[in-house]
Amino acid sequence: MITVAGCGRMGGPMLAALRVAGFDANGFDVRPVDQAGVTDDLASLYDETEILITVVRDITETDAVLFDDQCFASAPCLKTIIISSTLSPRYVRALRDRVPPHITLIDAPMSGAQIAAQEARLSFMLGGAKADLDAAQPLFDAMGAHFHRMGNFGSGMQAKVLNNLLAASNTAMTRLVLDWADAAGLDERKLLNLIHTSSGQNWFASGFDSIEFARDGLAADNTIGILVKDVQSALDAAPEGADLSLPQMVQTQIGQLTPRK
Structure with missing residues (x-):
């Protein structure tokens, strides 16, 4: 079984x-x-x-x-x-x-x-x-x-935390870009369509309408909270002497997300 x-x-x-x-x-x-x-x-x-x-x-x-x-x-x-x-x-x-x-x-x-x-x-x-x-x-x-x-x-997990570090980076930056677009008066759907076919294309933006946590803010029991944990897993496996400033910044940004309407 x-x-x-x-x-x-x-x-x-x-x-x-x-x-x-x-x-x-x-x-x-x-x-x-x-x-x-x-x-x-x-x-x-x-x-x-x-x-x-x-x-x-x-x-x-x-x-x-x-x-x-x-x-x-x-x-x-x-x-x-x-x-x-x-x-x-x-x-x-x-x-x-x-x-x-x-x-x-x-x-x-x-x-x-x-x-x-x-x-x-x-x-x-x-x-x-x-x-x-x-x-x-x-x-x-x-x-x-x-x-x-x-x-x-162990190799699969090492690859996964590196993949998730990129996913967290895409999540943090896409949400920031959408917030800035709101402030500039841009239409969310038009911008996401543009990103999907342009140099800013990424998994999170392209799947924004189907990814269940795309509009979530941080909560202990949701996927945004899991992303914070996953970045920590990547940091735990960083090479000795690696510069951790960028991953730590991504983790901070993810941890500050609020719900998006």
Whole structure:
């Protein structure tokens, strides 16, 4: 049995895609979730889980799923853990020394926002041994459309935090540009259409109408808040001696976003 831990904006659609594809998949979330196959009773999944996909919010929640009393790292049938949350690459690589050696570890963070998860066209950044990734590929095929094998375990997460640093930069600057356009009396839709076909083109601006968090301000439980966390994960994995001023500025800008009408 496959268990998806964390059935929110991303994990919920990922679980649904696995079930549609015919996999024996269930979900766990600490909150009550109104979705087929999802429970808040971890014990009911513990004995039968063979593959665990974690899509929880952060390191604290990942530790809780893996290592708290009767949690999955010691589950009797567990063979594979797939880390799909966006976390510090340093933390992810260190899991190899904390998880029993008979359990395969794959890092598979994803990109595309909720809309891509709902349409099963996520982009996965994969880290792990080739044989392990080959064995798990049918799962990724069910949930995604683009697969980037980046190297050994931990490489997928390193690539993801760098990708998300760019996404955060695009988010911060696009929102600033739209605010300045408002002040200048420019029409938002006309400007976004211009950006889409011009040198300022970026994922956030081009997907502004479909990205669920495009108009959000910062909140602890939303995607803007997650972007702040993701930039911190990138900073945690920065090369020694790197200039952190620009990423830190992006993080500050994201953290100051207010809702856009």
